[in-house]
Amino acid sequence: MSTTTVWRGSRRSLAVVLAIQVVALLWFAYPRAAALIGGDVYRLRVTAVDRVDPARGAFVDLDYPGLPTDTVTRKARFVPLLPEGGLRVGARATSDRPSGPYIACHVMTFDDSATCGIETWFVSQEQAPRLEDALRSGGAVAKIKVDGRGHAAIVGVERARPGERPSGATSGSGTSAPDGETGPAGDHRRAGLATP
Amino acid sequence: MRRDREVEPADPGGPVGDIVGDLRADSVGVTRIPQQRVEWLTGEVERWRRRGLIDSEAAEAITAGYAPTDASRKVTATLTMLGMALVAFGVIWLGAANYSDVPPSARLAIAIALWLGAVAGARLAVERSAPSWVVVPAHACAAAIFGGVVFQVAQYLNDPIQSYGILLAWSAGVIPYALATESGAALLIGVGPATAWWQLRFTSNIEEVVLVFVALAAVMAAMATFADRQARTLARTLRATAIASILLALMILLSADLTHSVELSNSVAIWLGVAIAALAMAATRSSRADRWELLGIGLACAAAVILTIVHPTIRRGVTGQFDMDDISVVYTVAVHSTIMAVMVGGAIVARVHDHAGVAIIAVAGLAILWFTTATEIAGGLDLTVAGLMFLGSGVVALAVGREVARHAGLAAKARESSS
Numbered sequence: 001m002s003t004t005t006v007w008r009g010s011r012r013s014l015a016v017v018l019a020i021q022v023v024a025l026l027w028f029a030y031p032r033a034a035a036l037i038g039g040d041v042y043r044l045r046v047t048a049v050d051r052v053d054p055a056r057g058a059f060v061d062l063d064y065p066g067l068p069t070d071t072v073t074r075k076a077r078f079v080p081l082l083p084e085g086g087l088r089v090g091a092r093a094t095s096d097r098p099s100g101p102y103i104a105c106h107v108m109t110f111d112d113s114a115t116c117g118i119e120t121w122f123v124s125q126e127q128a129p130r131l132e133d134a135l136r137s138g139g140a141v142a143k144i145k146v147d148g149r150g151h152a153a154i155v156g157v158e159r160a161r162p163g164e165r166p167s168g169a170t171s172g173s174g175t176s177a178p179d180g181e182t183g184p185a186g187d188h189r190r191a192g193l194a195t196p
Numbered sequence: 197m198r199r200d201r202e203v204e205p206a207d208p209g210g211p212v213g214d215i216v217g218d219l220r221a222d223s224v225g226v227t228r229i230p231q232q233r234v235e236w237l238t239g240e241v242e243r244w245r246r247r248g249l250i251d252s253e254a255a256e257a258i259t260a261g262y263a264p265t266d267a268s269r270k271v272t273a274t275l276t277m278l279g280m281a282l283v284a285f286g287v288i289w290l291g292a293a294n295y296s297d298v299p300p301s302a303r304l305a306i307a308i309a310l311w312l313g314a315v316a317g318a319r320l321a322v323e324r325s326a327p328s329w330v331v332v333p334a335h336a337c338a339a340a341i342f343g344g345v346v347f348q349v350a351q352y353l354n355d356p357i358q359s360y361g362i363l364l365a366w367s368a369g370v371i372p373y374a375l376a377t378e379s380g381a382a383l384l385i386g387v388g389p390a391t392a393w394w395q396l397r398f399t400s401n402i403e404e405v406v407l408v409f410v411a412l413a414a415v416m417a418a419m420a421t422f423a424d425r426q427a428r429t430l431a432r433t434l435r436a437t438a439i440a441s442i443l444l445a446l447m448i449l450l451s452a453d454l455t456h457s458v459e460l461s462n463s464v465a466i467w468l469g470v471a472i473a474a475l476a477m478a479a480t481r482s483s484r485a486d487r488w489e490l491l492g493i494g495l496a497c498a499a500a501v502i503l504t505i506v507h508p509t510i511r512r513g514v515t516g517q518f519d520m521d522d523i524s525v526v527y528t529v530a531v532h533s534t535i536m537a538v539m540v541g542g543a544i545v546a547r548v549h550d551h552a553g554v555a556i557i558a559v560a561g562l563a564i565l566w567f568t569t570a571t572e573i574a575g576g577l578d579l580t581v582a583g584l585m586f587l588g589s590g591v592v593a594l595a596v597g598r599e600v601a602r603h604a605g606l607a608a609k610a611r612e613s614s615s
Contacts, residue, residue: 014319017376021342021369025349028365032353058296059357108358108396119356124296154354 031117035153039145042081042088046142048135058125060132066090072105072114078150079103086163104150118144118154231264300352307348314338335379339370339386363393380433398463403504407464409445410500413438414471417493418478421486438493439542440557445500450531492541499534
């Protein structure tokens with residue numbers, strides 16, 4: 001064989017590299033996994049982003065009319081979750097961690113938009129267009145889990161229950177009690193409007 | 197029975213060079229080299245014999261040590277590679293066809309199994325002394341499939357598709373793997389998402405994008421001089437990446453709309469600082485020849501930084517057409533000249549390091565430069581200036597081409613074409 005490509009390391013170095021890769025995976029998974037494992041369930045009104053994307057993927061881009069993500073900056077990135085109309089809406093983003101439930105968001109440098117970790121819902125490629133239509137027709141609610149550090153993960157999309165009609169973002173204050181059941185990470189696979 | 201010598205590829209070009217080199221090596225018999233080189237060597241040895249430099253016995257001994265590359269081995273290797281490619285294509289096709297029917301947790305499990313299998317397979321290939329055309333794709337697969345695992349984790353947890361954490365996790369896992377295995381292919385797969393992540397995460401305007409590519413070029417060039425001693429394959433990839441990065445940065449300067457004032461973010465400033473430190477550290481620990489190379493890349497990077505800082509504020513008119521004033525003309529000529537200098541430097545690096553890949557990048561850079569900017573330059577500049585610029589580019593291109601041809605052992609053909 002050519003002498004220019006060799007594995008100079010021992011089996012131990014292979015183990016170290018694999019360990020680094022596992023750490024990279026755990027680091028990547030931590031925010032969402034922490035929310036799914038230790039978070040409380042909250043319900044937010046949700047719609048679909050109207051994407052112009054002929055080569056669409058097997059997912060739906062979600063938009064939360066009740067979350068004022070336009071107030072998120074590099075410093076003010078904590079969005080308090082306040083109860084309204086049976087659901088949760090976001091208040092103006094703050095730079096200090098609120099005492100009640102909140103989502104930690106961050107600004108993406110390349111387009112100055114904010115992400116809170118709950119903007120994508122993976123479904124099959126066949127289901128995605130139907131789910132987008134259903135979400136745009138209104139009356140859909142996203143179930144999200146949020147842990148004590150503001151890590152958020154979406155666990156389901158379903159129809160709003162009777163009485164769940166929030167008006168939108170608010171600046172008021174409210175309770176910190178969660179809106180739904182608190183379950184293990186596997187709960188997020190239960191059917192809502194669509195199942196991945 | 198004679199044992200063949202294992203020859204170092206004469207014109208290695210990364211993975212392709214490894215494949216060629218491996219085809220030349222033979223387990224029994226003589227050293228295998230391309231037919232063209234056998235003919236050249238035979239002619240040269242005959243000339244030496246006639247001049248009395250060597251006797252007939254020595255001439256025979258020299259020529260007997262070399263034989264043309266065995267065509268049957270090439271066919272076997274080609275068929276094996278074709279077979280591997282078809283198997284890989286079939287697996288991907290089957291996976292895609294049934295992707296929707298597999299639950300997310302099963303997809304994640306399959307991806308993890310494939311990743312671990314690819315790592316083990318690459319390791320096994322190295323331990324069994326498999327040829328590099330097996331080892332190189334095996335490492336590349338292990339690196340690429342790790343990206344698949346990260347993506348499956350993202351999908352399983354519904355991580356936002358817009359977030360760039362997926363790029364960072366992928367590169368953070370692959371770059372250590374590439375360095376440990378000295379795999380240039382894996383390194384490229386790791387550096388790609390790392391650069392994309394950096395650009396998305398920290399750069400907010402095109403000037404910073406350019407500066408990140410400049411810094412990447414400097415860091416890669418510095419790493420190449422370190423890698424030269426122990427990991428030549430890696431060094432080739434690093435060197436080619438460095439040349440490609442600086443060319444990319446300069447071409448962005450030449451073709452993109454530059455309307456921002458340069459306000460360096462802390463992260464980009466730190467990245468530039470790391471690049472300078474890497475070049476300085478490499479210079480203190482390298483040979484004299486390497487220092488010239490580092491000086492060259494350092495000067496090219498410095499020129500790119502200066503050109504980024506002093507670019508004309510608006511280079512396009514209201515209509516979007518190129519509407520250049522005198523400053524813009526000077527600027528465009530300066531960027532163009534720097535690109536040409538980098539390409540000439542690339543040709544020299546290619547010759548010094550016996551690395552045709554770098555020369556190919558340099559020539560490809562020139563081709564891209566012509567295709568992307570010719571119309572704008574011709575439309576915006578004085579025709580005489582544009583003509584002189586193209587003439588100069590052509591002369592340099594011919595020189596680089598001749599250098600590459602000579603480097604690849606095609607001197608005779610080059611002489612024919614120039615005459």
